[in-house]
Amino acid sequence: MDDKLKIGKYEFNSRFILGSGKFSLELIKSAIEEADAQIITLALRRAYTGEVENILDYIPKNITLLPNTSGARNAQEALRIARLSRELGCGELIKIEVISDSKYLLPDNYETIKACELLAKDGFTPLPYMYADLYVARAMRDAGAAAIMPLAAPIGSNKGLCAKEFIQILLNEIDLPIIVDAGIGSPSQACEAMQMGVSAVMANTAIAEAKNIALMAKAFSLAIKAGREGYLAGLASASEAKASSPLTGFLRD
C-alpha cells in the first residue's frame, strides 16, 4: 500500500518523528533501527559545529533533520533562527517553536502565526507547534504552513491526548497534515492519535524514559503503524450496536 506521509514537497515512509531534546545515544539508535524514524527534530541552538562532539555526530546522514526554532520568544527571533538554520545547510523545512513561558514551555500561538507568515514569505516550509485552536490553525494554513503540529498535552508530561476533542476539530477542518507533537506518553496513546487520522506522531520523553528504550521505540513504531491502518480501515462506530444484516430489506415501492 502506498501510504506516504507528505509534508509540502517532501515524502516519508515513516510516520514516527523523533524529538531529540532528551538526548540519548541509545534512543537515537533505537528510533532509527527499531522504529524506522526518518525524521529527527533538532534544536538549532544545540547544533554547533567544531571540534566538540555533539548530537549531529550521532544522526545518520539518511535521516531528515527537522530543525526547530526552540529558544525563540517572538516571530522575529524565529525568523532569524530559521535563516541561520538554512545557512547551515538544513534546508527550508522548519518546525516553528515560539515560547515565552519558561515554566510550562507552552507555545505562543499569536507569535507563531506571525512567524509562519514571515517564514513562508522567506521561502521556508513551516511546521508550527501550537495549541489546538481552529482559528489559529486556519491562520497558519493561510500563512503558508505545510503541516500543523498541535500538542496533545504539555511537553514531557506523558499525559496523552488531553486535547483530543480539539485535535479532532483540526482534523475535520484543516486540509493539511496534522502531526501530534508533545505529550504522547505511551504506544497506546500514539495509536489512538493515529486512529483519529493524524498524519504522524512525535515522541521523545516517552521513549527516553523507558526502562528498555529499544523495545519502547519498537512498540511506538508498531502502535503508530497499527493506528494508521486502523484509521485507513475505517473504525466501526462505538456509539451503538448495529445489526450486521439490513433491517429494512423488506420495504417495497
Added chain:
Amino acid sequence: MQDFMQYLPHMQEIKSDILDKVLFEIQDYDEAKFSSKDVEKALNSTHLSIENLKALLSSAAEEFIEELAFKSSKTKIKYFGNSISLFTPLYLSNYCNSKCVYCGFQKGNKIARAKLNEYEIHQEMKAIAKTGLQEILMLTGEGREFANVEYIAKACAIAKEYFKVIGVEIYPMNEDEYKILHENGCDYVTIFQETYNPLKYSKIHLGGEKRIFPYRFNAQERALKAGMRGVAFAALLGIDDFRKDALATALHAYFLQQKYPHAEISLSVPRLRPIINNAKIHPKDVSEKRLLQVLCAYRLFLPFAGITISSRERIGFRDEVIKLGATKMSAGVSVGIGEHSGEKKGDDQFEISDERSVEEILTMLKNANLQAVMSDSIYVG
C-alpha cells in the same frame, strides 16, 4: 555601621512584594512540624505546592532520600533528558570593598589581589574557548570602584567574540547598568543571596555595599527588567538554617518566575568551603545527603529550572547528581585570577574539589551516556 535594610543613595529601589512574600514564608516555616505522611503526600503530588516543598525540605524527608532521588531523576529526564550544560567561571578581579566573614575575597583579608586588563581578558578567554566551552560566567569581587560598569561591559563585549552564552556573577546593579551589560552581550545574571535570614545576613556582612540586604534581594528582578534572559539564585548553605535558606531560595525563584514568565530560572546549591586565612569556615550541618535533599526538592518544586552543581563538591558527588537532578556543571575551573592562560596572579576565592579539565569532564559525560551541551542559546540580534 550602615543600616543593612537602608538603600545607599546610588541604589535603585523598585516596587516589588517578592521579598515580603519570601520572608513571610520562611518566618512561618517550622520544619519539625512535617511528618512522614506530609513527605509521602509531597512525593505523590504531580504539582508541588509550597507546603509540599516545605515537607520535602524537612528533617522527616531525610528518611526518604532514595524516593526523593528517584523522583528527582525521573523529573530531570522528563524536562532535560540526558543533557548537561557546561560552562566555566572566569574571575576578572578579586578586589572587594565588602566585609563578608565567610569569603576569601573579603576586604582586609591578606591575599594577592589582581584584576585582568583587556589584553589579559582576551588571553584568558582565548584559552578557555580553545577547550570547546561556549558559555562563560564572569565574576568579580563586590565593589564597583574596583570593577566598574564600563569595565564589566567591556569584558562582556570581549566575551562575545569568543562565546555564545555570557553571564555575570558580580555585585548587584541598577536596571540601567544591567541594560548596558545586556547591550554588550550579557544575558544571564547570577546573584547569591547567601542567607535569607536578614538578621544573620547583617551579622556576617559587616561592611561595604553587600551589606544592603534588600538591594541584593531585588537584583534579579532589576536584571530581568533590563532585558536579561535568565537569572540564577542561591543561598550559601551552611551559613544559617539551611532548610529555611533553601526554602527561601526556591520561593524567591518561584515568585519571580510567576511575575516574569519568560525568565529562564536557575538555581545553585553551594555549601561553605574553607577559605584562605580561615580554614574553620565549613558547613556545619549540610552533609552530602542533605545537600542532595535540597537539590532534589528544588528539582521537584521547579522542574523546569536549571540546577548547577559547583566544583566546590567532590568528583564522585558531582558525577552522580547530574543524573539525579542537576543540569549544569562547571568544567576546567580556576577560581584564581589569570590562571587559564598563564600564571595565576591573584589568589582563589575558596578551595575547589573538582579540578578536572573540560576534556576530562567530556569523557566522563560520554561514559555516562550524557550529552554535553555547550550552548543552549543562539544570538538572534
